[in-house]
Amino acid sequence: MASSQTKDSVHPGTPGPEKTFFGHPRGLATLFMTEMWERFSYYGMRALLPLYLVAPSGLHMNAATATAIYSVYVSLVYLLALPGGWFADRVLGPRKTVAVSAFIIMLGHLTLALPFSGTFFAGLGLVAIGSGLLKANISTMVGHLYDGPDDPRRDGGFTIFYIGINLGAFIAPLAIGTVGENFGWHRGFALAALGMALGLVQYLLGGRHLSERSKVVPTPLSAAEKVSLLRKAAFWAALAIVFYAIVGFSGVYTLNWLLVPITLLGLIIPVLVIARIKRDKELDRTEQSRMTAYIWFFVAAAVFWMIYDQGGSTLSIFADASAKNTVFGWNFPVSWYQSVNPVLIMALAPVFAWLWLALNRRGKEPSTAVKFASGLILVGASFFLFLAPLSIAGGGHKAAALWLVAIYFVQTVGELTLSPVGLSVTTKMAPAKYASQMMGVWFLAVTAGDATTGLLSLAGVDLNKTGIVALEAVLAVIAGVAVWMYRNKVKQLMGDVR
Numbered sequence: 001m002a003s004s005q006t007k008d009s010v011h012p013g014t015p016g017p018e019k020t021f022f023g024h025p026r027g028l029a030t031l032f033m034t035e036m037w038e039r040f041s042y043y044g045m046r047a048l049l050p051l052y053l054v055a056p057s058g059l060h061m062n063a064a065t066a067t068a069i070y071s072v073y074v075s076l077v078y079l080l081a082l083p084g085g086w087f088a089d090r091v092l093g094p095r096k097t098v099a100v101s102a103f104i105i106m107l108g109h110l111t112l113a114l115p116f117s118g119t120f121f122a123g124l125g126l127v128a129i130g131s132g133l134l135k136a137n138i139s140t141m142v143g144h145l146y147d148g149p150d151d152p153r154r155d156g157g158f159t160i161f162y163i164g165i166n167l168g169a170f171i172a173p174l175a176i177g178t179v180g181e182n183f184g185w186h187r188g189f190a191l192a193a194l195g196m197a198l199g200l201v202q203y204l205l206g207g208r209h210l211s212e213r214s215k216v217v218p219t220p221l222s223a224a225e226k227v228s229l230l231r232k233a234a235f236w237a238a239l240a241i242v243f244y245a246i247v248g249f250s251g252v253y254t255l256n257w258l259l260v261p262i263t264l265l266g267l268i269i270p271v272l273v274i275a276r277i278k279r280d281k282e283l284d285r286t287e288q289s290r291m292t293a294y295i296w297f298f299v300a301a302a303v304f305w306m307i308y309d310q311g312g313s314t315l316s317i318f319a320d321a322s323a324k325n326t327v328f329g330w331n332f333p334v335s336w337y338q339s340v341n342p343v344l345i346m347a348l349a350p351v352f353a354w355l356w357l358a359l360n361r362r363g364k365e366p367s368t369a370v371k372f373a374s375g376l377i378l379v380g381a382s383f384f385l386f387l388a389p390l391s392i393a394g395g396g397h398k399a400a401a402l403w404l405v406a407i408y409f410v411q412t413v414g415e416l417t418l419s420p421v422g423l424s425v426t427t428k429m430a431p432a433k434y435a436s437q438m439m440g441v442w443f444l445a446v447t448a449g450d451a452t453t454g455l456l457s458l459a460g461v462d463l464n465k466t467g468i469v470a471l472e473a474v475l476a477v478i479a480g481v482a483v484w485m486y487r488n489k490v491k492q493l494m495g496d497v498r
Contacts, residue, residue, distance in 0.1 A: 024157045025145040030206030032164040035138055037199025038102065039168030041109055041192040042077075042131055043342075044176025047335035049073070050313045051320055052185045059117060063317050063464060064457045065255070070313040071454035072259050073124055075266040079447040080132020082273070082440035085140075087133060090221045094137040094144075095207065095214040101137075102200040104130030109193035113186045121258070123189075136440060144211035162349070169342035177335025259458055266451025270444035274298065277434055277441070286495055287431040293493035294429050296483060298445050300372045301422055303479045305449030307379045307472055308411055312338060313453075314463045315386070315404060322393035324400055340405055344412040352416045368425050368494070369487035373480045375418030380476030382410040383469050390466050429494065 021029040052058035053066035061069075088097040108126030111119050142161050146154045172195075180188020221229065247253045277283075278291050319325060320334045359365040366374070385407050389399030422442060430438035453463070461468060483490070 022160060024153055024160065025209070025211075027145050027206070027209040027211065028142065028157055028160060030203060030209050031138055031142055031145075032161055033206075034098070034102065034199045034203040035161060036164040036168040037195050037202075038105065038131070038134055038138075039165050040172045040176075041105060041196040041199070042127070042172075043169040043338060044172030044180075044195065045109060045112065045127065045189060045192045046070075046074070046312055047173040047177045047316075047338040048180040048185060048188050050316050051181065051334055054317060054320065055185070058185055059120070064460060064462055066317060067310075067313045067463055068259055068263075068454045068457035069124075069255075071309070071450045071457060072262050072266070073128060074309055074312075075447045075450035075454060076125075076128040076262060077131045077135070078443040078450070079266055079269060080129060081136040081443045082437070084133040084136035085437065085440050088137045088140070089218050090225075091217065093215050093217040094141050095210060097137050098134055098141065099200070099203065101130045101133035102196060102203060105134065106130075106193050106196040106200060109189055109196060113190035113193060115186050135443070139439075141210060141214045144213040163346065166342040166345050170339050170346070173333075173335045173338040177333045177338070181333040181335060256458060259454065263451050263454040263458060266447045267455070270298075270302075270441075270448045273441055273444060277431065280431075280433070282433060283431050289493045289495060290429040291431065293490050294426075296486070296490050296493075297368070297372055297422060297425060298441075298448075300376055300479055300483050301418065301442070301445035302448040302452070303476055304375055304379050304414070304418055305446045306452045307383055307449075307476055308415065309446070309450050310453060310463065311341065311408060311411060315407065318389070318393070318464050319401075319404055322399055323389065323404060324398040326401060337404055337408065340408040341412050341415075344409060345416070348412065348416055349420075352420075367487060367491055368421055369483055369490045371417045371421045373484035373487065375414045375421075376476050376480030376483065378410055378414030378417065380473045380480060382407045382414065383473035383476070385410060386469050387466060387473075390464070390469060394466065 019026055021032070050066050050070050053061045053069060054063060084097070084101070088094045091097075092100065104126055108123045108128075108130055111123030111126060114123075139158075139161070142157060143154070146157060172192075176188045176191050176195075179191050244253070244257070247257055274291075274295065278288070278295075283291070316334060316337060319337055323334075325332055325334055325336075356365055385403070389403040392399040392403075422445075423439075426438050426442040427435075434441075456468075457463060463469070463472075
């Protein structure tokens with residue numbers, strides 16, 4: 001954890017007044033609160049989303065359609081992180097982009113709060129666009145607060161920032177979920193809008209504590225590039241409008257006309273992006289080798305997130321229909337399950353950080369490939385565990401809430417062996433030419449995983465069936481074993497990266 005020392009001359013040029021935030025630049029408090037409120041709004045709405053989609057008082061959809069919409073929405077958020085980074089680099093700069101994105105998110109939640117089904121998907125789209133813009137840039141601004149990568153406070157600062165993410169994610173289902181399920185879905189969405197509004201206000205008020213670097217547009221578009229970009233955007237927008245107008249007026253339009261193209265993009269774009277980087281002739285032999293190794297990690301991560309993110313859709317829908325959502329005889333809202341993961345993250349992350357250091361000192365820390373293999377096997381094990389409550393429900397009984405808590409626990413342990421490690425190895429293995437883009441590439445693994453779930457649901461696959469859950473569990477374990485078996489080959493391809 002970060003120290004409580006005050007700012008001194010050892011760190012010249014650090015923005016903000018003499019007052020610090022747990023020994024860190026005062027701007028960290030601004031970004032901490034912005035991210036906390038953004039995650040509050042995002043995870044609160046996400047906890048309500050599948051329940052609202054299937055509820056008779058909501059949109060009353062079947063489970064497969066609800067899972068497809070949820071998966072497409074999540075994949076779109078992470079897909080848009082890549083152009084979100086580009087937009088800040090070429091158009092507005094990180095600081096203005098985050099302000100604009102927070103406003104778009106707030107507007108999206110307000111649109112969801114309207115009691116009309118016709119505005120629902122517009123609201124989802126606005127939240128996805130805003131979240132993609134913000135996610136790509138706010139972490140960059142945290143880095144701007146420090147004197148380069150060697151500043152000893154940097155890792156502690158990101159640790160505090162990470163706590164803000166999980167604090168918002170923990171509180172959100174308890175607050176927004178309770179309001180949405182007990183007092184009306186749209187009031188829950190309105191509370192998410194209020195949370196983002198609070199985040200935006202304090203971001204604007206605390207902007208003076210941020211680094212001046214966050215105002216800079218690193219590689220601004222030239223006048224000719226702006227004209228070209230506007231023409232291309234207008235062309236594709238007009239094409240989409242004409243296409244969907246024809247489909248709509250012909251009477252054949254269904255929701256799949258919107259969901260299927262987005263889902264396919266979620267699978268195709270990650271492949272195209274990685275293929276483009278891999279084919280780049282400017283990469284030297286070492287960088288090419290590292291990218292080959294990185295493909296292993298990317299595919300493994302996509303399989304992991306395909307299963308893991310069903311904790312918010314498949315498991316939530318199961319809990320709503322087939323679980324005893326009680327503690328000591330007291331009923332709690334289904335959305336509260338979504339607070340289990342963030343509280344476990346906050347409890348277990350320091351334990352894992354200590355464990356890796358302790359093993360490293362003894363020369364026994366597992367390699368990146370072994371950590372990834374462990375994450376895959378654990379997420380597979382979580383779905384093998386899911387077979388028990390499915391069997392109980394299949395026998396006409398309600399499954400105990402502790403079954404679901406146990407599933408989330410196993411998934412969280414798997415997340416801690418894969419997700420932070422993936423973020424770290426992405427920065428280490430990124431080719432110099434693509435250093436700033438590779439974090440967006442890592443997020444595309446989430447896009448690919450969720451898009452796969454969405455495609456299965458759109459194909460009519462019921463992801464709450466025992467056979468499908470078992471198949472996904474086996475797939476994850478096989479993928480984990482494959483990564484473990486080829487760990488030495490992957491390690492060789494990574495070169496001197498550890």
